[in-house]
Amino acid sequence: MNITHLYIHVPYCAKLCYYCDFHFSLNLKTRGEYVDAVCNELALRGEWFSQPIETLYFGGGTPSLLTQKELTRILSAIREKTSLSPNAEFSFECNPDDITEAYCKTLLELGVNRLSIGIQSFFDDDLQLLNRRHSGETARNAVKIAQNAGFQNITIDLIYGLPNMTMERWKHNLAEVEKLNVQHLSAYSLMVEEHTALHKFVRTGKFLLPSEESVLEEFNYLIDWSQQSGFEQYEISNFAKNGMQSRHNSSYWKGEPYLGIGPSAHSFDGDRRYWNISHNAKYISSIQNGIIPCETEMLSHRDKYNELIMTGLRTRNGILCETVKTVFPDYFHSFEQHKKSYLDKGLLQEHNGRISLTRNGILLSDAIMSDFFVTE
Ligand code: SF4
Incomplete structure (x- = not known):
């Protein structure tokens, strides 16, 4: 097979964000076994690797919960199977309150060259409402720490269409992005996914969602703002300065093959989609038995x-x-x-x-x- 894009799913979080429907566990005790399983899955997927990796992406969950030792082990397992191209894009998702100078240095030494920071909002009451771990101040500091450590390619995530959001507050969040001088922004409207706490809160009237018109107004403002602030909207929810588009995510939109490793990770070989089981313990035990627990579907x-x-x-x-x-x-x-x-x-x-x-x-x-x- 011929993949040049590799994704590693890190299925652990320290706190449950109310809107989230990604696969993760709050039980961090299995982390060591998970790292072993990821290394073994990489070995079992040997036939997928025939040329250097152009984009590597650690997503989650919360990759920044992994220690230097755990990350080093995973990267060694990748290097046993393939190599990273000299100008590969290596993205890594971080929670703002995991970002310290020492952790940034570790990531830079490991070759990470694109940091993705999940900020969502700079308002503390929004962050509490979403049950995020960090404050607005922590988020601002995290970006500055990463920049001072040497990261020159930073993307942040924001959410609009929040229950308390007014246009003034949305404008403030975007103004903060501009002040922080980051290279990339992903901005999503709040989605109420089934089986999330948010879904329950909306159903029981605890959260009142904004009107469709006001969400549309915020999206419209986002597009105006991006044009005035030097960001190109290269995808509906993604904005980049000076050609700093995400090469990894762009590969998905171009329909290129990719390999995903870890619980719930998805892969695509050009004809078939594969998805690993979304259950940490079952994933780990299956890999221990030498079987990749994945389902597959041939695309018509x-x-x-x-x-x-x-x-x-x-x-x-x-x-x-x-x-x-x-x-x-x-x-x-x-x-x-x-x-x-x-x-x-x-x-x-x-x-x-x-x-x-x-x-x-x-x-x-x-x-x-x-x-x-x-x-x-
Ligand atoms: S940190 Fe990310 S993956 Fe974890 S619960 Fe929050 S939104 Fe979901």
Whole structure:
């Protein structure tokens, strides 16, 4: 196999954020066995590696709960199977209150060159409402500590559409991003996922969600702000300065193969999707028995077309029409019809043979994508 993008899922957190539906455990006792299992899964996945890794991403959960020793072991296991290309992007997700000068130095020594800091908001009452571990002040300091330690590529996450959010507060959060002089921002609207504490709080009336109009207004402001602040919106929720786009996440949107290691990690080989079991103890015991606990699904021709639409239209780069013509000739007629209709409405734009959403199109992206989808 031919993957150049590697993801390591670290399924531990120190506290449960109310909105989160990622896979993680608050029980940190199995961490040592988890590290062993990850090293063994890397060995079992040997046939996936045939060329140097271009992007490596530690996500979670909370990777910054891992110690230098644990990270060193995982990186050695990676190096036993493959190498990192000399200019590989190595991203690492951190919780603000795990960031110290010493931890940053460790990460830099290990080769991390892109730090992703989950801030979400700079207001303490928002952070308490979401049950985050850190304060606004800790978040600001974390960025400064990382910058002083030598990180030159820092991305932060923010959430809009929060229960208490006013436009003034959203503007304040974005102004903080500008002051901190980071290279990248991921900004998501608050999603109420089933089986989360937030879902229960909304259902029982403990949390009142803002209106759709005010969320849209915040998203609109975000786009204006990004244009004035030198950030390019290269994907619906992602903004980068001076070409500092995430190469790892961009590979997902380009439909490139990747390998995910760890409980709940997903992989894609170009034809098939694989997903590991979302249960730490079962993952560890299965790997101890030499079996990767994963399910798999072969993508149909139609699935691949719909994924091209979904991932392509999320990005500024859009979709190359020639690709649809050559790879999906059976869907090309329907593609052209939708394309024409949305170009006429000003919701799509065409440039150099590629189509992408216009500013108004981005606001209606879900509806436009589902119109393009082939369902039978
Ligand atoms: S730190 Fe991240 S992964 Fe962990 S509970 Fe919070 S949002 Fe979820």
